[in-house]
Amino acid sequence: MIKFYDAPMSGNCHKVRMLLSMLEIPHEVVPVSLPNMDHKTPAHLARNPLGTVPVIEDGDVVIYDSQAILVYLAKKHGDEQLLPIDPEGMALVQQWLSYAVNEVWNGPALARAFLLFDRDVDLARCLAAAKTTLSILDARLSQHDWLALDRLTIADIACYPYAALAEDGKISLAPYSALQAWFKRIEALPGYVTMPGLGQQPGG
Ligand SMILES: N[C@@H](CCC(=O)N[C@@H](CS)C(=O)NCC(=O)O)C(=O)O
Incomplete structure (x- = not known):
């Protein structure tokens, strides 16, 4: 199942929340506290050297940047309505x-x-x-x-x-x-x- 590293007040994370919900993609939310600096831990920096959220892990695939994640989810779970190829x-x-x-x-x-x-x-x-x-x-x-x-x-x-x-x-x-x-x-x-x-x- 997709793991979604999500900070609650982040609008960038919200883009991912919206598409996961709209496409009804099963996922596990892993809360990341920005005030507690969870995003700068060695474990998170190993996922994303920029030390930011959102990040998703889908098996061995790790994607950061909300736009890149939207592209990945739309290609994998959506159709050409959401992301055309022409x-x-x-x-x-x-x-x-x-x-x-x-x-x-x-x-x-x-x-x-x-x-x-x-x-x-x-x-x-x-x-x-x-x-x-x-x-x-x-x-x-x-x-x-x-x-x-x-x-x-x-x-x-x-x-x-x-x-x-x-x-x-x-x-x-x-x-x-x-x-x-x-x-x-x-x-x-x-x-x-x-x-x-x-x-x-x-x-x-
Ligand atoms: N272009 C990236 C920006 C990611 C970003 O800056 N996320 C913020 C939360 S909205 C963050 O993690 N900030 C913590 C930091 O920059 O240290 C995206 O769209 O995901």
């Missing part, structure tokens, strides 16, 4: 996976990390980056229901948590109505799971 579709999904790691992380995610976890970052810079990042997402989603293609892909799962958690970083989401409508679409999906700061499934 050149254009795959590249468009990758474009938004990269956006999750760079723009979404360096804007709203790090502003949140500053406010919730005392992460040493330049807050003004993160807030300015967040404004651009969220505006670009909102503009895209005012023309399309989903980020990369005409349906849910792992690109949506990768960008969702830290965009939707922006208010933890004291960034108002009020100006971004298309983004908020996309949050609701994601939160209505079968298998959607929440975490503190995120929306509930309708009726949940």
